[in-house]
Amino acid sequence: MSSSDAVLAMENVSKKFRRGEIYDSLRDLIPALVKGVGKRRAADALGAKEFWALDDVSFEVRRGEAFGIVGSNGAGKSTILKLLSGIMRPTRGSITVRGKLSALIEVGAGFHPDLTGRENIFLNGAILGMSREEIRRKFDEIVDFGGLRDFIDTPVKRYSSGMYARLGFSVAAHVEPDLLIVDEVLSVGDYLFQQKCIDRMTSILKSGTTVLFVSHNLHAVTELCQRSLLLEKGRLLACGPTDEVIRQYIGRAQDQRSGETTRIEIRDVALRNAAGESAKFEPSEKMYVDVAIAARQACADVSIVLQIVDDNFYPIFDTCTARLNSGNSAALGTGEQLECTFELDMHLGAGTYHVNVYAHEYTVDRPFATWRSAASFFVGETRLVKGRANLYPRMPRCQLVTAPTHGATPNEGQTRLASPLVAPRG
């Protein structure tokens, strides 16, 4: 499966970890050694406290490609990065890495608090694989990038945590590797600095560097990476075009359901569009959400709250049955089921969203049952808009205004568009 332009390949890689304490002192080791004599386990057998952090993972990344890794916490993303960067060795399988690899995993690791910013730039640069000559050449660029010129001769222990992280990112961003691993590090610093980081990343990408991008921000992965892989509990579930991988990921997104002991239970939440598609929606189409709740005991004043959150779980929309039903909540008898369908217009920008459902006791504002991430969906890309909301822009006028010259009428040079760029909805 290995092709010639693969700069990175993992073949049947597995990594075993151990839960609990390992022998940390001789007192623990000696009895263990005595017990272990003659009982050498095969490499692929699991001991009592062992588990596979990665289980038979194979993939390859081509040169110049941006490749994403997605998965929930504990799926094995960091383990893959540590194996690739050579910090750990796989229990089984082989890894091929071609070219200089650099990892933006922990910015500022290796800073010494007693050393000044200047001294730490040289030290950290060398740790990340730059030669002293290279650091000297890029020194001014690094300092200006972090915006820390006034504090460059101050020990970093006097830095604020933001300054510390900025210095760390500045150094790391100036290593010129053939293969760059980025692990959730773009969230450093204030808004302006983040913009700077993103510009820097763009130029690194344009220079043809291969990038391995690990993020919980699915939107970022979709934008950045052509291909991705999905991990779950150490196993590779999917590897291919990012859109498909992410669709599979959100399809499997772990539900957080509670309310098993309350009077009301949320039975079912399902999304669909007019054609029956359940995960991907196009801007301007309608989404139907079917919710079913059941009462274990009789309840008055029940309403269903529907909330939509973005990929960072920030609420962007909510509604509820009582509000839609002019303030009237429902009353359920024991064993009765309430089914309702919400009809929503997809005025959202491209990205991933999750649906939370709450069964509420409306009078006391207390939830009976909650189901977070009951369903997830994503809204497809359009060329025309970016961002959370889709305001369906049109452009009725696009006028080139030249300097007023003698005899020219203001209307001259105006371009009338033959048709609106986006058809008005309706």
Added chain:
Amino acid sequence: MNPNVPISALARPAEAVVGAGGVSRAPLPAVTRLTGSMADWLREIVARRDLLILLAWREIKVKYKQSVMGFLWAILMPALIVSAGVVVKFAFATVAGKPLDNNDVVSVAVRSVPWAFFVASIRFASTSLVSNANLVTKIYMPRVLFPIASVLSQLLDLAVATVVLALFLIVTGAHLHVQMLWLPLLLVILVLLVTGLAIFLSAAALFFRDVKYIVEVVITFAIFFTPVFYEVSMLGKWARFLLLNPVAPLLEGISAAVLGRPMPLVGWVAYSAVASVVIFVGSLFFFRRFEPYFAEAV
């Protein structure tokens, strides 16, 4: 990531992707980390010598930062050991009823300085991996650079102390001898031995914290089993047991070379040299063998 940042800024232009596959570029070399041969391993260490120097420089810098005496400590520490040795010597001489010989003082001084280097190197180097745990678990680099850098930083102290000692000897009327040509060789053997032990102990301390305490105890009492404040000839037929300690023949040799006496115990020095090479090479193999487990063991 901040949701406000327009991620679209990150989107790659399509031509960059096409260009990457279409333009033929020189193939990149395969990188072998943790999997290559011993030669690959050594080659990478040599390639990262800039980092080695910066790590050593960091230790020196950090050691003397925020201390009032600063760099004077490099002189003061061996001076204190020399003074202690002179006191011990004086006590010996008083008990034996002999006057304190000038050569005795010189002998103690030239033994104390390399001994101080030995002790400090082992002490700092054996914890060098544990105290850099955040780097060991987060960033890849040849980890053997840490103990080597510790030894390297102590070498600077040794150099400073040696210069001060030389001035002291000149003031007390010492002369240059042909025998002093032995000194570079003896020092190289000592550095090799220290580096070997440092590499072994740093890796062992990562797996077992006990090593740190064992090292503390051993180097505290080692001064009794090493001819620093006395000479092996004082022990008569028991001398050979003392000389099994590979540091002993080296200190004896250094003392003899400075005092211009003919090199005693050439056979024992050869033994030290062989032991040092064996320890050094053995430590490298040991370190390389267990390096893949460092990140999990810390």
